[in-house]
Amino acid sequence: xxxxxxxxxxxxxxxxxxxxxxxxxxxxxxxxxxxxxxxxxxxxxxxxxxxxxxxxxxxxxxxxxxxxxxxxxxxxxxxxxxxxxxxxxxxxxxxxxxxxxxxxxxxxxxxxxxxxxxxxxxxxxxxxxxxx
Numbered sequence: 001x002x003x004x005x006x007x008x009x010x011x012x013x014x015x016x017x018x019x020x021x022x023x024x025x026x027x028x029x030x031x032x033x034x035x036x037x038x039x040x041x042x043x044x045x046x047x048x049x050x051x052x053x054x055x056x057x058x059x060x061x062x063x064x065x066x067x068x069x070x071x072x073x074x075x076x077x078x079x080x081x082x083x084x085x086x087x088x089x090x091x092x093x094x095x096x097x098x099x100x101x102x103x104x105x106x107x108x109x110x111x112x113x114x115x116x117x118x119x120x121x122x123x124x125x126x127x128x129x130x131x132x
Contacts, residue, residue: 024097024117027124032115035129036074040064046116048125050091066132072106077113088116095119098128103131 034043040061044052055063080100088096101113116128 008009013105024099025116026116027126028099031126032077033075035068037066039066040063043126046125048120048127049076050094050120051125063127070109071111071131075104075106077101077103077131080112091118091119097124 003011013130014119030042034040036044042059043064044055044057044060078101080102081098082100083098085096085098086093088098095118097117099115099117101115103111103113112132114128114130114132115126117124
C-alpha cells in the first residue's frame with residue numbers, strides 16, 4: 001500500500017509541475033499580449049500586487065508606452081531561459097519565475113525582454129518587466 005502511495009505521488013508530481021508551468025506561460029503570454037496591444041492600464045490591472053506596490057497605474061502607462069515606442073511593435077519572441085527562484089534582490093521571499101525572451105521588435109531586431117512572474121494566491125502574475 002505504501003508503495004502505491006509513493007507511485008501515485010511520483011506520477012502526480014510531474015503532472016502538477018507541468019500544469020504550473022503551463023499556467024505561468026499562459027499568464028506571461030496573456031500579459032505580454034496586453035502590452036503588445038497598447039492596453040497598458042489593463043496590463044497594470046493584471047499585474048501582481050507586488051508590481052502595483054512599486055508603480056502606480058498613472059506612472060506605469062506612460063513609462064511602458066515610452067519604452068515600447070522606442071522598439072516598435074513586437075514581431076516575435078522565443079524563450080532564452082526560465083528560472084524559478086524564491087529570492088530576488090529587493091523583493092519579498094516568494095515563488096518567482098524569471099523568463100528571459102529573445103525578442104524582435106520592428107525597430108529592434110535583437111532585444112531581450114525579462115518578465116518576472118510571482119505566485120500570488122495560487123496564480124502567476126507579472127511582478128516585473130524590462131526590455132533591453
